Amino acid sequence: MNNNLNGPKKINIDFENLMVLYKHYKDFLLPLGVILVSILVIIYVVFPQIQQYFNSQDLVKAEQQKLDALNSNYNLLTSLDDAKIASNLDTLSAALPPEKDFAGIIDAISYVSAKTGVSVGNFEFSLGDLSASNFGGTAYPSTKIDISLKGDPKSIVEFAHELTKTMPIAEVTALNISGDSGALTVLFYYKPYPVQNVSDQAPIVPLSAKQLSLIEELSSWNSVGQTSLPVLPTAPATASAAVSGSPF
Amino acid sequence: MNDSINLVSPKNEQLEKEQNRLRVARLLAFVIMAFVVAIAILVFVVNLTLPINSIKQNEQTTLTNISVLHKKLTQYYLVEDRANHLTNIIAQRKNIPDIADDLLAVVPQDLDISSMQIDATKVSLIVSGASLLSMNKLIDDVIMLQEQKNIINNIVMQQLSLDVKSDRYSVSIQADIK
Numbered sequence: 486m487n488n489n490l491n492g493p494k495k496i497n498i499d500f501e502n503l504m505v506l507y508k509h510y511k512d513f514l515l516p517l518g519v520i521l522v523s524i525l526v527i528i529y530v531v532f533p534q535i536q537q538y539f540n541s542q543d544l545v546k547a548e549q550q551k552l553d554a555l556n557s558n559y560n561l562l563t564s565l566d567d568a569k570i571a572s573n574l575d576t577l578s579a580a581l582p583p584e585k586d587f588a589g590i591i592d593a594i595s596y597v598s599a600k601t602g603v604s605v606g607n608f609e610f611s612l613g614d615l616s617a618s619n620f621g622g623t624a625y626p627s628t629k630i631d632i633s634l635k636g637d638p639k640s641i642v643e644f645a646h647e648l649t650k651t652m653p654i655a656e657v658t659a660l661n662i663s664g665d666s667g668a669l670t671v672l673f674y675y676k677p678y679p680v681q682n683v684s685d686q687a688p689i690v691p692l693s694a695k696q697l698s699l700i701e702e703l704s705s706w707n708s709v710g711q712t713s714l715p716v717l718p719t720a721p722a723t724a725s726a727a728v729s730g731s732p733f
Numbered sequence: 734m735n736d737s738i739n740l741v742s743p744k745n746e747q748l749e750k751e752q753n754r755l756r757v758a759r760l761l762a763f764v765i766m767a768f769v770v771a772i773a774i775l776v777f778v779v780n781l782t783l784p785i786n787s788i789k790q791n792e793q794t795t796l797t798n799i800s801v802l803h804k805k806l807t808q809y810y811l812v813e814d815r816a817n818h819l820t821n822i823i824a825q826r827k828n829i830p831d832i833a834d835d836l837l838a839v840v841p842q843d844l845d846i847s848s849m850q851i852d853a854t855k856v857s858l859i860v861s862g863a864s865l866l867s868m869n870k871l872i873d874d875v876i877m878l879q880e881q882k883n884i885i886n887n888i889v890m891q892q893l894s895l896d897v898k899s900d901r902y903s904v905s906i907q908a909d910i911k
Contacts (some may be wrong), residue, residue: 493754505743510758514753515762516755516761516762519762519763519766522766523762523765523768526768526773527772530773531772531776534776534777534780537780538779540742540777541780541783542783544785545788548772548785548788548792552788552792555792555795556795556804559794559795559802562805562806565805567805570805570808570809571808571810573812574808574811574812574815577816578811580819581819586868598891600849603848615744625818627819634793638837638849642833642837645829646830646834647827648830653798654819654822656826656827657829658827658848659829659852660829660849660850660851660852661848661849661850661851662848662849662850664847671818674822676815676818679813679814683803683807685799685806686796687798689809691784691817692812692813695820696816696820699820699824700816703819707842
């Protein structure tokens, strides 16, 4: 008897009781159902839609940026002068050829020789490591030339000076003067064009002021292609140079 | 008449409460439903109005326009590539002709350059002449090159000799290139 009073009250849910409850609360079922359905709609429809809205906004933002970049590319490209780009590319490619430019090198030496009045004697090419790994990235393959010169020290130094301002680009790595003769070790650089597919979608960066001034500076360099080729001063040349005019 | 008599039965009061609760439940259900429908429609419409398709269409049009200029674009990239590499090479290359120029400029007129050797790290200069005063001036000026132009350092005068036959002095100077 005590157990019944103190223990949990047992409720007998049978069909009749349920019917009584149903009849008593049946008018509440519709509003409750509507509220329940509304909550489900919020969870399964509205929230995903809101999520999709934010995702779409991000997408719109990204696409808009892409479109802006494309428009900017298009505007930049249309504003560029075809002839100017071609001429810039010619100048820069003459300064840094995409391959070994023996003719350009010999022309440059001849031109500078005539300009400075220094006679060129023997010269010797050495090509160094020709493995493809030397051509990528910021590695600059070069053609090394040892040149013997005849002239006074001032003229020989002027020769070296002029050579560094003549296309193709060169670096004097050693200079030896002894009396009225001298020898230069010169590296003529080249760099293959990059092997890459130019993407229309990649943003184009306008040439910087530094790059533009470089192009301007290069335009003032000696370029044998743009001037009449001077005659090589008569000086004793090597047998190979004398026979073929080119060691290759 | 007795005022304390309650004519409204407790059952009716209970019913009134039930009715009120029902009204509140119905109102709440309607408000929630209307709110959910409104939000759902609003979000749907906003999603529809996002201009993704028009942006993509514009992109396609611009890409078509750019593809006509592909040759120009390729040339432009090559110009940029050459310019970058040339800038690097010019920045890296040694200024040996400039150093030689500076050295020539400090050699007095009455001295002859017997030998000048310049490479990536060292400069070696041998000068001959009849005047020791000029040699002294040369040495002073070479030291000034170190101090003012900062192109050489560790200047060493290796030898000062006299050739009695020709009565000419010879001085040999060596320095490191900075």
